[in-house]
Amino acid sequence: MNDGPPAERIEVRRSARRRKSIAVHREGDVFVVSAPQWMSNRDVEQHARELITRLRRESSTPSDEELLARALWLRMEFLPEAPEPSSVVWAPQERRWGSCSSVDRSLRISSKLRRAPQYVIDAIVVHELAHLLRADHGREFAQLINRFPDNARADAFLAGVSFAKGLPNDY
Ligand SMILES: [Zn+2]
Structure with a gap:
């Protein structure tokens, strides 16, 4: 078969x-x-x-095209002042859940999270979108990402996965 x-x-x-x-x-x-x-x-x-x-x-996970479509929607919904991302892709990142480049506005999501719940993937996308506005993790950054209602829940999920797998909880 x-x-x-x-x-x-x-x-x-x-x-x-x-x-x-x-x-x-x-x-x-x-x-x-x-x-x-x-x-x-x-x-x-x-x-x-x-x-x-x-x-x-x-159990199918979203394609890179679907990730981008989702990111464009999340931006409209929660961070309309952020620049539009040019691409969002799954990437074999070991050390961080997500990363972005403000030069070409591309977002990368760790492929370790392919089977994570939708709200967790969403929260990482929102986090990286917020980095297109602010590079640091300061108070203004926190206000931006907390517009996404499931942000705290996603944080807890990622902290749990990091602890269980001995992975850094960075993004
Ligand atoms: Zn970050």
């Missing part, structure tokens, strides 16, 4: 205890298919394909 991007693998586990139907769940980049012993390979493959397609759709 091979109907997805090569980064994702599919692993079929046969279970004597599973009686009726198959189930699929995700373990990192692996789709784990649990199937009853009696089911034919062909049936397992067909059912798994449907379930994986559904799961992929549900």
Whole structure:
């Protein structure tokens, strides 16, 4: 079975205890298919394909284009005085959740956060947009990012992830 991007693998586990139907769940980049012993390979493959397609759709993360569209909306909603970002991309950043360049108005979001809740990604975008207005993290900067209502909740989420993974909580 091979109907997805090569980064994702599919692993079929046969279970004597599973009686009726198959189930699929995700373990990192692996789709784990649990199937009853009696089911034919062909049936397992067909059912798994449907379930994986559904799961992929549900767990899909926004593309760079969608990130930019989201950032343009967040800017209009919360920081209309900030310059329009030129691009927003997922980037393999190890040391910071997000960064930006005020020279070309580009924003980068750490790909570690691809599966983070939407409000967390939004908060980082708002944070980087605010940096297009102010470079420091002072009081005026805090007022800008706190216009985004879920900012404190996102802060707590990121502090928790940083603590658990031993990562710096910088952006
Ligand atoms: Zn910052």
